Every structure is written in C-alpha cells, then in structure tokens.
Amino acid sequence: MSKQIHIKNADFIVTMNAENTVFTNADILIEQDRIHSVGAIDRKRVKADAQVVNAKGKYVLPGLVNTHVHTSQQLGRGLGDDVDLLTWLHERIWPYESSMTKSDSYVSTLLTGLELIRSGVTSFAEPGGQYVGSMAKAVKELGLRGKLAKSTMDEGEGLPEKWQKTAREELDVQVEDLKKYHNTAKGRVQVWFGLRTIFNNSDKLIVKSKELADKYSTGLHMHVAEVKEEIAYTKAKYGVGTVTHLNDLGVLDRNFLAVHTVWLTDKEVDLFKKHGVKVSHNPAAAMRVLGFAKIPRMYRKGICVTIGTDGAPSSNHMDMIDEMWLTSLIHKGWRLDPTVMKAQEILTMATKNGAEALMDEALYGSLEPGKKADLIIINPHSASMLPLHDPIANLVTAMHASNVESTMCDGRWLMKNRAVLSVDEKGILKEAAERAGNIRKRAGIVLPDRFPVQRA
C-alpha cells in the first residue's frame, strides 16, 4: 500500500500557518504521518500508487483541537439538565462517576471519541477521569491524540468515600499512570497532571503537581475561577481570588491550562499574560451556569485562548463546531458589540492556539510541510452552509458537524466520507447505551418524569 495520500483540487486549503495563508484550487501531499507539501505541490513527486482524494468543492482545514473534554462523563449525558450546581455535582455527577468501572470509562471514552471524530477533532485534553489506563486504551484504538489526566481531589466536603484521598496518594497514582501510558500509541497518548478545582485541591497538591509536571515536561490541567461561589470561597480561605492565590503559590506558567476562567479581575488577566498561562473557553457550559469570561480582552492581550466542550452532563454537545459558533455569539451578546470575536480569531483558537495550549505547536494545528497530517475535509454543499459569500466566516457561523466529511490524524483516516474507520461505531453505540443505564442504576440516580408517562 502506498505511503502517500494526495488530496487534490481543494477549493480552499485554510492552512492556519503564521500568515494564515488560504490556498485556492490547491493540493496537499501526505507522506507517512506528515505533510510533505501544501498549495501548489510538485505533482511529479506523487507516486503512481498514491491514494488520491479529489477535494473539488471542499475545504481542507487543520484538525480541530478540543482543549477540555471529560471523556469519562460521556455516558452521563442528560444527567445534568435543568438542575442547580450543587444538585448537579452531589446528586448526579459524583454518584455517577464514582459508580463507573474501568471498562465503563473505556466505553465512555470510545463514545466521546466517535463524537470528536465526527465533528472534526483530532486532538484533545481530558481534565480528569478516574481510570487513565482505560482512557489511554480507547484513545489508542480511536486513533486520536489525547492528553489524559486523573481527576484529583484531596479535600472538600461531601466527596464519595472512594474518592477521599491524600495529596500523596493522588500524586503517586498520577506518576504511576505517567510511567505506564505517557507517550504510548506512537506518542499520541500523553499523560498530564490534573487538578479538579480549588474547592477540592490543597495547596500541597497544587504545588507538588506543578513540580511533577515540570519534572516530566508535561502539562497541568485545572478548572479555574469557574463559578462565582469559588471566588467567595477562596477569598474567605486565602484572602484573595483563585488566580491570585495560584499566582501566590507560584504555579502559573506556560504548561498550565486553565479552564473556564470566568471570574478574573483585570489584574488577574494580566497575570495569565505575564506567565503564559493557556486558557480553555467552554461557551456552552459558561452559558448554562458559569458566566461570561473576558475572552475578547484575553485574546487582545495575546493570551493563548482555546476552545473546549467540557463534559456531556455540562453542555451535552461534545462538538467543537457548535462551540465555535457559540464563541462567535456569546461575547457579541454580553458586550453588545457584534465586532468582537471574529471568525478568523475563533478558527485560530480552535486550531493553532489549541495545539499551543497542548504544547504541540511544532506538531500540528496548521497545515504546513513537516507537520503531522492532522486534517479535516469539509463538504459545504448542504442547505445549512451554502452559499459561500464569506467562506472563512461560514466555517464558524454556518458549519455543522455533518459538514465534516473526513477526519485524518497522524496520516490515517479516522473517518472517510462520513464512515468512521478506526473503531466499530455500531458496537460502541449499543454498548454505551446499555452501560449508561446500568451505571445510573448502580449510582441510585432517579430522574423525575418531565411529562406524565404511561408505562405499557
């Protein structure tokens, strides 16, 4: 089989390189797992047995990067609708997640991966499930790239008994995971350190996690300044807001991925800039309960802002294309300014900024010679996406996941012409539906009927 793939005659190749070059009527040549050339390629180099893909009428884009997705919560989709935060956490999510087995986590990650592949994601960061080994196995099979972390908690009220751990225990298990799974699946699986939230993480755990992330040249993924109550809590406990406290601990740095980041003062935004902290903006989860982060301000200051979906019980759609669209809307709405968060900025957040936040900017996030062949082909010929008066804006403001025709990661098609090739989609859907109900029963979660139901 040929090791070359020749994607030819694409209407638009949106490279997201340093100049944001868009090629029209152009080609990409892939050799093994890398992009050999893009734009006007040397067609004489293309071997007779190269796999040829005609992309006439289509777009080619870098694979999208989802910087915050809870793969272990996917089987809990629908458990968090229309309830307040404490009910969500204590009566739904904690009981559900703590009732999951290793194999549940594996199937949950497979189901997440299907949704990611179908919506054009090739790389993601998982903030913390319980079983990193199960997630790693699934990511390997899916063919995606993942930065996986364990959810760590060493203090806080109301934690399920099996989650009551010391800082030492939480650190040890993460180092063990790292030794087993870091850089597996040809480097596509990497292990990061996870911090759930400041409500559940001691200073000791936070500082030591940062030390270990530095030691192993990996990243640190934490929910930061997520809800208003969090700032009241940190002010009462530490005298300052979450970000100022993290700065006082000396952990804000280039390998720190801060998620949500809603309740920051302008001074704290400056601290992010000063220390090169990466931000994951999750607009759907924000609109549900968190609030509106100062994303336009952060972006203008040059902070590396990225996009994530959060978990299925928080925002239901693990779909980066929906999140791009929401990002384009919510800041215009609360700022009453339709000129903020432009489509090209949002594409930057979802591609090359995502790669930078995952510390992989040298590998992917743009379509350039020498980079990994992580890309997607978009077919815009649908009632919801045509016409293409403003083709770049359309990718953010009119595209749906169903317009993603093919997804490639590491030079391998994970989905081609809407058929997922890397895993057995049908089998996963069946197993996921069965397991989800079983976990809910084990966790003792009963959802009230919303309409009168007649059970036959």
Ligand SMILES: [Zn+2]
């Ligand atoms: Zn989250």
